[in-house]
Amino acid sequence: MAIKPILHVIQRDFSYFFRYKWWIAGMLSMNLADLFIMAVVYTNMVNPNITKEYVSYFVFFAPGLTITALFAAAFMIGREINMEIRREISHYMLSLPIRRFELALGRVLAGGVRGAIYMAPLLATTLGITYLYTGVFPNTLQLLTILLALFLVSIGTSGLSIALALSTTSFEKYITARGVVYYVLFFCSTVFYPMPLIRSALPQLALIAQYNPLSCGADLSRTFLLGNPPFDPLMLVDIALFALIFASLATLAYMKVTQK
Amino acid sequence: MISLRRVWTVAERDIKMFLRYKFLLIMRAIWFVAQIALFGLVVNQMFRQDVQNAVGGSYFNYYTAGIIITMLYSTAVFIGYDIYEEADHGVIEYLLSVPVSRKELVLGRSIGGGLRSFLYVGPMMLFVLYIIGVSNVLQLLAAMSSLFLFTFGVAGFSITVAVSIKSSDRFDILMGVTDALIVRLSTTLYPVAYMPPYYKGLASVNPLSFAADLFRWGAGLESAALTPPLLATFGIVAFFSLFTFLGIVLHERRLEGGGWQ
Numbered sequence: 001m002a003i004k005p006i007l008h009v010i011q012r013d014f015s016y017f018f019r020y021k022w023w024i025a026g027m028l029s030m031n032l033a034d035l036f037i038m039a040v041v042y043t044n045m046v047n048p049n050i051t052k053e054y055v056s057y058f059v060f061f062a063p064g065l066t067i068t069a070l071f072a073a074a075f076m077i078g079r080e081i082n083m084e085i086r087r088e089i090s091h092y093m094l095s096l097p098i099r100r101f102e103l104a105l106g107r108v109l110a111g112g113v114r115g116a117i118y119m120a121p122l123l124a125t126t127l128g129i130t131y132l133y134t135g136v137f138p139n140t141l142q143l144l145t146i147l148l149a150l151f152l153v154s155i156g157t158s159g160l161s162i163a164l165a166l167s168t169t170s171f172e173k174y175i176t177a178r179g180v181v182y183y184v185l186f187f188c189s190t191v192f193y194p195m196p197l198i199r200s201a202l203p204q205l206a207l208i209a210q211y212n213p214l215s216c217g218a219d220l221s222r223t224f225l226l227g228n229p230p231f232d233p234l235m236l237v238d239i240a241l242f243a244l245i246f247a248s249l250a251t252l253a254y255m256k257v258t259q260k
Numbered sequence: 261m262i263s264l265r266r267v268w269t270v271a272e273r274d275i276k277m278f279l280r281y282k283f284l285l286i287m288r289a290i291w292f293v294a295q296i297a298l299f300g301l302v303v304n305q306m307f308r309q310d311v312q313n314a315v316g317g318s319y320f321n322y323y324t325a326g327i328i329i330t331m332l333y334s335t336a337v338f339i340g341y342d343i344y345e346e347a348d349h350g351v352i353e354y355l356l357s358v359p360v361s362r363k364e365l366v367l368g369r370s371i372g373g374g375l376r377s378f379l380y381v382g383p384m385m386l387f388v389l390y391i392i393g394v395s396n397v398l399q400l401l402a403a404m405s406s407l408f409l410f411t412f413g414v415a416g417f418s419i420t421v422a423v424s425i426k427s428s429d430r431f432d433i434l435m436g437v438t439d440a441l442i443v444r445l446s447t448t449l450y451p452v453a454y455m456p457p458y459y460k461g462l463a464s465v466n467p468l469s470f471a472a473d474l475f476r477w478g479a480g481l482e483s484a485a486l487t488p489p490l491l492a493t494f495g496i497v498a499f500f501s502l503f504t505f506l507g508i509v510l511h512e513r514r515l516e517g518g519g520w521q
Contacts, residue, residue: 022429022430022432022433023429023433025433025437026432026433026434026436026437027436029437029440029441030436030437030440033440033441033444034440034444037441037444037445037459038444038449040456040459041449041450041454041455041456041459042303042306042450044454044455044456045306045307045308045311045450045454046306046307046308047306047307047308048308050306057306170283172281172282172283172284173283175283175284175287176283176284176286176287176290179287179290179291180287180290183290183291183294183295183298184294184298187294187295187298187299187302188298192299192302192303193302193303193306197302197305197306198302200305201301201302201304201305202298202301202302205298
């Protein structure tokens with residue numbers, strides 16, 4: 001396995017990402033609307049006992065915003081790959097002087113890099129908000145841990161979206177499947193509400209919410225930015241497993257499907 | 261002279277076309293279930309008792325009614341995407357050649373876009389009404405007739421934007437941004453009373469606020485936080501009239517001449 005061809009694939013997909021400047025502008029405004037409108041209003045309505053460990057709902061939600069953003073950006077690679085398969089652009093990709101494994105791995109990593117880059121300004125916003133409200137700024141090691149965790153979530157999400165995209169040639173079916181995954185993963189996570197609340201409102205789904213990589217990503221960020229929930233190394237293991245499983249699955253599926 | 265028969269023919273065609281989007285419709289239904297069964301149930305336990313009292317006793321009921329209005333809005337907007345689909349396949353030129361005037365065409369499309377949205381959201385609306393429990397049927401019927409106008413207005417709005425910008429990418433993003441802002445800056449998810457002052461003004465004149473509060477009033481949700489029904493009805497009539505008029509004017513002027521991207 002050579003690194004250079006993988007970097008070429010990542011570079012290509014990464015430059016393609018900036019073609020969607022309208023999409024990026026739209027997504028950014030939606031993410032910011034969630035934080036600066038919805039979270040601000042909810043802060044005035046939430047029972048303070050529920051968010052007392054996090055200053056306010058606004059501060060609690062800020063790290064969740066980073067996850068929302070990176071998930072949406074990383075998921076976009078699946079839409080492109082689904083389109084490439086339908087329009088047989090994948091045949092052209094196979095004609096490139098790059099081994100299939102390198103091509104497949106490069107695409108999964110590219111999706112992850114896209115998510116991480118898109119999420120960066122929102123992470124900076126989150127850091128600013130949490131610093132403003134709590135006066136706490138993570139040290140270098142904590143910041144690197146957050147970045148690593150978010151990058152792994154991004155890679156896992158990219159793999160998940162590619163695996164979904166390759167499971168059907170129908171764009172509509174892909175969109176439907178994406179919708180199901182998206183809503184289940186987000187609403188059964190701690191992105192929007194803390195874990196004790198999920199345990200009390202939806203005890204049947206508490207286990208999914210606890211091991212959901214989006215929950216682990218959001219809670220790990222909160223651990224270092226807000227001091228709660230306490231750090232649990234299992235969160236990192238959970239995220240790493242998510243990234244490993246879906247990156248491998250997507251790589252194998254991509255190699256198999258493009259050769260059909 | 262506008263022929264109602266021809267207007268209905270156009271509307272009927274749009275209603276039939278809607279069934280082609282079966283996967284998108286399934287996705288919207290999944291979104292509805294997830295919003296209510298997951299997000300709604302958890303968020304309901306997150307709010308203070310005074311909030312629950314202010315919204316009529318249960319935030320969950322308040323929220324589900326709001327979700328119905330966001331569903332009506334997002335499905336009525338589909339008509340704009342249809343216009344781009346037709347431009348892409350050259351169907352617009354065909355539509356311009358049929359013996360239907362431009363006014364009839366856009367009026368039919370507004371009505372068709374609104375009606376199909378109502379037909380699709382209908383079963384979910386019944387489910388939500390079952391959860392809330394209807395206390396006054398006449399009140400509900402009055403609210404429903406205004407909601408019909410609301411969906412026609414949204415369809416007219418979508419047509420107006422689609423024929424104004426003539427670029428599917430920009431339309432897609434603009435509708436996404438509009439959706440994000442118009443829903444969050446309305447009373448579909450929360451009452452005006454809990455919004456910061458800088459959002460209150462926009463939320464108070466937002467057509468989604470009028471529609472959501474009118475639906476809640478029709479369903480019998482007694483709450484001081486709602487917009488008065490007469491004011492809400494007036495707001496919806498104004499919204500419908502403005503965008504149906506704009507839709508007709510712009511449709512007539514800009515539909516011909518190509519330039520679709």
